[in-house]
Amino acid sequence: MFFVASKVIFFCIQPSNLVFFALLGGTLLLGWCPKWGRRLLYAGLAGIVLFGYLPGGNILVLPLEERFASRVPAVPHEKISGIILLGGFEDISITRARGGLALNEAAERLTETLRLAHELPEAKVVFTGGSGALFGDSGIADAVKQFFIDAGIAPDRIIIENDSRNTYQNAVFTKALLRPVQQDRWLLVTSAYHMPRSTGVFRKVGFDVVPYPVDFRTRDWDDAFRPFDSFAAGLQRTDLAVKEWIGLVAYWITGRSSAIFPGP
Template structure:
């Protein structure tokens, strides 16, 4: 509005950036930064041998939000893969005869009817995780708070194996936060976010770009806060 002589050039540049994001070309680059190659393979597709669980195992499942669908509060789409993987890992651990716990994290940052962790519990029970093996952490509002609130639980139990279940795009930031609290979990990627590149704009690509930017800003925030002593 103020730079009138360049108004059309600014508008053209904005339109080009929007198209690059919506068509997947720029959003794909952003996702590649948020999802480094080491965290880009879903656990069920990873070419690794059978996992050996220690006598005591903790499986931490990070929250990913909730939404209202047909008047009912349900997990957001990416969370279903996290629930399925957490339940599968618990089943494998139980078959090996160890003590297995699933720590479900997620408060209520969206101010919905219930916290994320409380909302996910019925789905985990339906997937076969016994209620006695569930630990609920429903106060955290951020990934950093997830790690901070889970740390006392993990350290008190003195687990031999610690697994962190979340989506690929969140894993890089989550690992930074968990290591900050003296935990070194094994990453278990539940799903990988992909974009579809082409000529036509897609809403899903814009959503992926927003997700990637959120994670990249969170990673930058982590390093800045560590530098000034806030984390």
């Protein structure tokens, strides 16, 4: 129920959708109530400029990305039990239709995990993720596992969790699968903007992971003053950041995270 509700609510309040609703509503109202029609059109246009061209999306995502590290961390020197890779980098529908392993803009989660797996040859490699779509197929664990095998990772090092549909289930199902003990050290690999919520959830379920943020979407704080090259890019960045901030608050309110804004 929580999963379905979160998908429906965010669809309704997603910034790019709100801009579209404002423009559509303003256009429809022009003939019936010109005053409110113009107001909605102005609001929609202002949203496009603020979050499509001006760096509003970067301003929202930067605190998330800078929370744990300002760059990809160095490979740890201490003994690591395993590397936990959160799903979200895979394009499930394209993979099923075309074969192979299709990736999206979060592909760095996979490439950095592979690099860590080669640098830490004794560590287990754990993939956790099913389908996060409201309507759609299950995950593509077989394709992810085969990618690691083809890239030189021994099959007995690979552990797959393919039932989770959100970050909370990632943590709960992975903990049940791995049964970590206190002396274990597990790296958690996910996008930098997603790391605060992910770490908070794993802490909440009693799984103390070592954050390893990757897939940074901004260069530095100078991006808070750089306009976007296209309206689509700016709106996409804003959608990403707003979804994460809403997720942080929602997970904290529902008791699924250790803090409203988890940190190091």
